Amino acid sequence: MQVPASFDYERAASVDHALSLLRRHGPEARLIAGGHSLIPMMKLRLAQPEVLIDINDLSDLSYIRIADNRLCIGAMTRHADLLASPLVAEHYPMLVEAEEVIADPIVRNRGSVGGSLCQADPSEDLSAAFAALGASFVVAGEAGRREVQGEDFHLGPYTTAVEADEMLVEVRIPLRPSMGSAYEKLERRAGDWAVAAAAAAIRLEDGVIAEAGIGLSAVNAAHFRSPQAERRLVGNPADQATLAEAASLAGADCNPSADQRGPVDYKRHLVSELTLRALVRAAASANRRI
Ligand SMILES: Cc1cc2nc3c(=O)[nH]c(=O)nc-3n(C[C@H](O)[C@H](O)[C@H](O)COP(=O)(O)OP(=O)(O)OC[C@H]3O[C@@H](n4cnc5c(N)ncnc54)[C@H](O)[C@@H]3O)c2cc1C
Structure with a gap:
């Protein structure tokens, strides 16, 4: 059984209290919220905070x-x-x-x-x-x-x-009431972390994409985004050619690693495909919201 190293425990009663506890205990203290990430890391000794500051009362x-x-x-x-x-x-x-x-x-x-x-x-x-x-x-x-x-x-x-x-x-x-958005993720089994995932947000004005956001997960995209794909979308109509080109740019605009979830080429292909699916749905939703 994996057991965390020993630690002290504090319970914050307010944001100000949590901040003063952080200052008092210094960089070896860690906030704990749901604990679903931190506690497994502590059990594996990947994190060994000396003090946990519980913020669940906030x-x-x-x-x-x-x-x-x-x-x-x-x-x-x-x-x-x-x-x-x-x-x-x-x-x-x-x-x-x-x-x-x-x-x-x-x-x-x-x-x-x-x-x-x-x-x-x-x-x-x-x-x-x-x-x-x-x-x-x-x-x-x-x-x-x-x-x-x-x-x-x-x-x-x-x-x-x-x-x-x-x-x-x-x-x-x-808030942009006319923005359409969609999320597409491929996981190996229900509830698993993503092999790759793509988020798309589109706002249309006079038949042209006025604003676009493309988010990518699990493929080492800088800041979880694809600026190349976003630039390709803005100022153009949300037609099949534009969306497909942007999706292909998203596949190039990331840096996936080969691991048990698949090789690099497969993940790049997946990013393009998931981005296209998300873009098609986001554009349809944006059209309905005009
Ligand atoms: C079995 C399992 C499957 C999962 N699958 C997925 C998945 O498919 N997709 C996905 O996205 N996530 C997944 N997760 C991750 C899950 O969403 C996160 O573990 C969880 O939401 C982290 O939130 P927490 O409140 O538990 O954070 P904690 O574990 O309490 O904290 C995590 C880190 O954030 C810090 N922290 C917490 N709150 C604050 C704050 N307000 N300000 C500053 N620092 C703070 C802590 O100090 C710690 O370093 C999975 C987790 C598990 C256990």
Whole structure:
């Protein structure tokens, strides 16, 4: 049986309290939200925090609401809440589609949006979905709150812009009522991590793509995005040729590794195919929303 190294335990009563505990205990302290990523890593001794700061009492960080024309999601919102949210389904059904294929109900009931994003696993689904939607991230620290733009949040595998004495408190997505979105993932079996996944978001104006976001997961795309595919889409009609060319660019705009889920060429092909499927559905949805 794998057992974590010993650690001290603190329970935060508020965001300010969590931040003061982080400062007091220094970089060897770690926040724990749902624990679905951190505890397995501790059991494997890949993480050996000296202090765990439990943030499960911070229910004021569990919300999904609209404010200042943005969809705002608190960091302690559980996967299951995102999956069940009528607001999310109305504005960005892609997020519901992504949640449907994240793990299983046990993980989704406890795992949090903030924990997923801060874990920054390269195969994480929400990171790709949020990247396609142009999300930004609110980080709290001693000096107050700062908003980190999407590209600046994920700095690499398992690394984010959140410093050791800071915490993520909110994800913000600008509201665009006419934006269509879709998520496509291939997994080896239900609930598994992605072999590859693609998120597509499209907004049309006068028959032309005015805004586009392409997010990719599990294939080492920088910041979970495909800028080449996005550039190919914007300013062009959402016809089959444009979508297919953008999808093919997405396949080139990533850097998959060969592993037990498949060789590099297969994964690149998969990225193009999944991106095309997501784009076709996102464009159809955008057409209905005009
Ligand atoms: C069996 C299994 C299958 C899974 N399958 C998938 C899948 O298919 N797709 C997918 O995307 N994910 C998958 N996951 C990952 C799952 O979504 C994450 O483990 C989980 O959501 C992480 O959230 P958590 O609240 O449990 O984070 P925790 O494990 O509590 O924390 C993870 C990390 O984030 C930090 N952290 C947590 N909250 C904050 C915060 N607010 N601010 C700063 N740092 C913070 C912690 O210190 C820790 O370093 C799977 C997990 C399991 C166990």
